Amino acid sequence: MKNWMAACCMGLLLSAQQAYAASSSGCENGGFTVLGKSGAQTVSVAPGSVASTFRVQGRYVQFDVDAASFGVLNYAMTGVANKKDITGGRSTPVFDSKLPDHRGLFLNSAVKVELSDSADIVLTRTGPGLTMKIQAKDCANGGIFQMEVARADETKTVFTHKLAQSAFYFDNRNFRNREGEVVPFKDTTLTIGPRINFGNDYSSKFVGRDSPQFADRIAEPLCTNNIATRTGGVARVQHCGGVSQWSVASGGRMGQVMGEDATEVAPPATACTHKCQAQNQTQGAAVVLGFPFPVADADRLKPRFAQ
Template sequence: MLLLLTAVVAITAGGGRAATAAGCEGGGFTVLGLSGDQTTSVPAAGLPATFLVKGRYVEFTVVSNSFGILDYTFTGAPNALDMTGGKRTVAFASKTPDHRGLVLTGAVSVELAGESLVLSRTGPGLSMKLQANDCAKGGLFQMEPSRADGTATQVTHILGDGVFFFDNPNFRAREGDVVAFKDTTITVTPRINFANDISSKFVGRDSPQVATRVLQGCVNTVPAPRHPGGTATVDHCGGVSVWNIAPGGRLGAVFGDDATEVAPPSKPCTHQCQAQDQVRGQAVVLGFPFPVPDASRLKPRFPG
C-alpha cells in the first residue's frame, strides 16, 4: 500500500473562495515557479534538492526528498496583526522528519488558493503532507507523515536563534480554573509556549494531533503557585522538541492568540483546514508575560 507524505499549506474551505482571513491580506505563496490559484504537479526530474516557499508574511525552505522544513520565517511585512514588530524572525530553524531510510521520489503535487498552499509527495512506502498559510500571525502549519508499515515517524523541531520554549506563567497562575469555551467550559492546564526577547507579541506553540512528545531529560523546576511548594517539574528542553507522530497524526505550530487560548486540542484535519478550528473569540486568551521570566524559561537549550 502506497501512502502519501504530503506537505500542506492551509487551504480555505468551501466550494467558493472564502474571504481573506484577518492578518492574511495580500498573502499568497510562490513555490517552484508557481503562484496564483491552481492545482498542478511538478515532475520529480525538475526538482532541486531544496526549494523555497515564499510568501508576503511567511517563507520557508522544503527539503525535496524528505519534506523537512528549514528556516520557517516571519518576514515582518507590514500588517495590523504583525507579531514581530516588523523584524524578520526565524521561528523554526528546522522541522526534520526521520524517515529511517525511506525517501520521497515522486512528483510534487501543488495546490495554491489565496493565502494557502498544499504540497504533497510520495515515495516507496512513504508519503508526506505539509499545510501552511501566508499570514502575519502564522495561521496554520502542519506536517503529516505516513508510512506503509504503519509505524510512527519521529519529527524534531529546532527553534530559531533567540527563540526559546517556556512554561507559561499565565497558565500556571490559572491552573485548575474552569473557564468558558464556546457554549461549554474547559479547565486550564499548563502550557508550553515559545517566544523571544525582541517582539512582545511573538508567541507560538507546537500543535500535535495524534502525536506524543519524546522526553529528553531536560528537567526543570518552574514556578507553579497552585502546586504544593509552589513549583512543578517539567521535562522539556529550551530549544528543541521531539515528537512521535502516529499513523493518521500530524504535527504543526500555531501562533499569536491561538497559541495562548484555553482550548482543547485541534481535531484531526487533512485538507482545507482552518487554524485552531476557528475558535477565535470563543475561547479565553491568557497571553504571556513579556519579557518571559527567567525562572519559567526551559533549560538547557539542547539535551546533554
C-alpha cells in the same frame, strides 16, 4: 496496505484545531511562490524539475523544503507590515528546522502543488511506503503551518523541531498561575492546564506553539526544569529550551500556531476528515491568557539542548 491507505487519507485530509484559524485580515495580499509557480492553480512538478532544497516564499512567511524528506528549514516571518503583525515589523527567524526521521525511506515522486487565492499552499510528495504533506498559510499570525506523515508500515515517525537561535521555549506563567481554574468555552467549560510556548526577547507580541494531532511529545530527562506552581509546589517539566521532539502516528501531523491563538484555552484538535475547518476553529469563543513579556528566566526551559 488497506489500513495504511486509510491512515494516509486521514492524514492528508486532517484539519488542525487552529491550522486554518488565521484571521483573513492577517493574510491580506498574502500568497506563495514555489517551484516557479504562483497564483491559484494545482499542478504536478516533475522530479527532474525539483531541486534538492527549494524555497517557499510568501509575503509574511518563508521557508525551505528538503525535497527527499519534506523536512522544513529556515522557517521565518518576514515582518512585512500587517495590522495582525506579531514581529514588531522585523524579519524574525522562528525555526532552524522541522525534520522528520523517515528511517531510510525517502520521497521521489513529482511534487503536487496546490495554490489558492486565499494565501494557502499544499505540497504533497510520495515515495516507496511514504507520503508527506505540508500545508501553510501566508499570514501574519494564527495557525499557519502543518506537516503530515503517513507510512505503509503504520509505525510512528519522530519529528524534531529546532528553534532559531533567537527563539526559546518557555513554561507560560499566565497559564501556570491559573492551572486548575475552570473557564467558559462556547457552550461548555474547560480546565486550564500548563502551556509551553516559544517566544523571543525583542518582539512583545511574538509567541507560538507546537500543535500536535495524533502525536505525543517525547520527554527529555536531560532537560528537566523545576517550575513553580500556584500552590507553592514544583512541576518537573522535561523539555529543552531550543528543541522539541514528537512521536507522530502514521496519519498524524504537527502544526504551528502563532500569536493570540497560541495562548488561548481551547480543547485539543478533533479528528475530522471532510470540511472540518469551521468546527475546528474557536472563532473568538476561547479565553485568551496571553504571555508575560519579557519571559522570566525561571520559566525559560533549560538547557537549550540535551547535553
